[in-house]
Amino acid sequence: MKNRAEGEEGGDLTRSAARVAAPGTVYLVGGGPGDPGLLTERGAELLSSAEVVLHDELIHPALLSRVRPDAVVMAVGKRGADRASKQAKQDAIEAELVRFGRAGKSVVRLKGGDPYLFGRGSEEAEALSRAGVPFEVVPGVCSPLGATAYAGFSLTHRDLASSVTLVSGTMRSGAGYDWSELASVKGTICVLMGMHNLEEVVAGLLGPSRREPATPAAVIQWGTRAEQRVVQGTLAEIANKARAEGLGSPGIVLVGAVAARREALRWFDTRPLFGKRVALLRPRGQAQSAAKRLRQRGAEPYVWPAIEIGPPPDPSAVSALVHELGAWDVVAFTSENGVERLFAAIAEAGLDARAFGRAKVAAIGTGTAAALLARGIRADIVPADFRGEGLAVAILADEEIRERLSEKKIVRVVIPRALVAREALPEMLRAAGCEVRVVPVYETRRAGAERAAELVQRFSEKSIDVVLLSATSTVEGLVAALGAQAGALLSGVTVASIGEITTESARARGIEVAVTAETSTMEGLVEAVERYFTRK
Structure with missing residues (x-):
């Protein structure tokens, strides 16, 4: 049985390797009619693995978020009424495909709709065939x-x-x-x-x-x-x-x-959020799942990271924590960022989820718990109230923890989190008799002046209908970016908050919040906004 299992696993790996873009091959991929969710599975595999991507002008920008960071990405649009100019551009596109293919690069030619329906896909395939460059056609949903x-x-x-x-x-x-x-x-x-x-x-x-x-x-x-x-x-x-x-x-x-x-x-343009332009103020890597939910509801997300996630001020403290995780009674995560950063340090040390040893793992909410589960850890403690206070209550209510504290035994809790954060969790745990250490595993920084100007322009042009506030840090980043104009720029914009603490933070800074999610997750926030517009 062991040999059979190994053989099957090897076969899976071989099949998986065969799915990625191969060197020296050009893939004519249909990007679909517009909604990035309509990209085929094969198209997504190739787009995320190709070394070079040449895309049409009308491709939805969200499709390019799938491209690997080191890929060469080129826009090759050729709109307009001048047929001679468009033909010259088409000739140049075909020459580029041949050049990259002959250079041994894996290439995706990302086309709107389907490559062969009223497009130049067949002409590009013929050019590749004449040049002896291998190619594959991936059909797309046509308009x-x-x-x-x-x-x-x-x-x-x-x-x-x-x-x-x-x-x-x-x-x-x-x-x-x-x-x-x-x-x-x-x-x-x-x-x-x-x-x-x-x-x-x-x-x-x-x-x-x-x-x-x-x-x-x-x-x-x-x-x-x-x-x-x-x-x-x-x-x-x-x-x-x-x-x-x-x-x-x-x-x-x-x-x-x-x-x-x-x-x-009709079904798409009757949805409550259809056509709404929604600003997501989360770091770009964390905004993708919420952006997908919004598009599924007919909205158009605009991702503007109010904060940037940077390395911790003392990396040696994080490294030390990685090697002593199993010595703690509880490791308490207060954000998905904390999970991502600590696990990055664990991987860098050549370790994996077993580094937690006997420690109980606590997560402030279902989103953080999901981030842990994706890395092989099922959280032992997840509160019903997704706040620091709720997490503290849940940790102290754990049967084993409660028993140790009642016997006057030391309960050691470590909190890997941002450098600056609310102190409710560590303070409540210390007050209950726990030994608590806070280890900053990342630091948040506000967006720079150039990015702030971009946001101001969006609001000035009235091209934002809804703003989603996912944490106090996003409130601070928004206020810092908009400055004294915040009140005027946010006039007529629906502001929605992930929870009461974030709402209080916004109102303390003069921002009127129309929607506060009952469940403090991004999914809960999107659903709360949808209910709000349904009622309206």
Whole structure:
């Protein structure tokens, strides 16, 4: 049985290695229609392992957060009406793909939608084939499927449409599409790349295509994203309606009976947070899960780290703690940052979770407990009240701890945390008779002047609807960045706080808090904001 298990494990490792981007290979990856959550699993694997990434202009920026830190990332957009210029840029893209491939680099060519649907993916594949460079194509969710589904349209319907025709509104030669080809075609028509000449598209559909003026139609801009906008009407009026509403590229035109059935099928843009621009003031690495939750609810997160996490003032104290963890009765974590930093020190020392030995491990909340579990430690103590006071009560209520204290035995508690933090936890434990040591494993610093100016500009442009405060440190960082203008800049902005302590801190600094989460986690905060807008 042992040999079989080892063989299976080896096979898994081999398969895993085969999934990463291979040297000297170019991958034409479909990035999907906009929502970064629609990237395929294969696309995500390659994007996170490739040495070079060449991406289209309209790719959602969040997709690039998956790229490895040392990768070469190049934007190769070629929008515009000048066909000669666009062709020259396309030739340059193909030359770059060949150059990197021949140099032995693993390359992802990240394209919007699907690489082969009305894009230049096939041309790039042909260029690679001519050059003898290996390539792989990873299909993506195309905009006719993704944008229509998010906008509330079904391309086919058993009672209305049994076929779909996809048309490019822009031909390579610059000539218009021969709409007479659709004269005998029934069902649904989707026109891509037709927004710049929308009037000509409509004229072609009404004329040579023989569509009735009263045919239902719709225009979808920025489908699947928080910026998504939809206009409906008849084919005869849809161009004027879309222009009046300011809709432009990127967009698709939907024509057919299915375009009249949106109300029953809408789901994305009816969500309470749809279209809300939400400022996340957490360190970038910790904001990703909350950003994902917001996008799933139709919001668009803006990550602005109010604080930066830096090394502790005395690294030797952290190193010493790593080698004596098992000698403590309780190791109490008050944040995910504390978990991350201490485990980094444990790994640097060549150790693992076994370094905790007999010590009980306490976590201030479910988020911190999840960070521990991801590293092989299941927290022994997690309070119902996610504050320092709650953690102290939970530690003192532990049966073994309570018994030791009642017998006048020493209970030693170490708290790996930030250099500056609330003192409620250590003070309550000391008052109960515990021996407590606080070991700073990281230090928080406020964002610099350049980053502060970026935030001020966002608020000045009224491009933030909601601010999420996840800790007192984010409150301090926000106030420091906005300065004397804080009150005016936050006017009309919904401010939401992760818990009562953070709310008190904000109000003490003149910030009015509209939402305070009942459960002090980022998930609880996002849900509280969603409930708030649902009620409104």
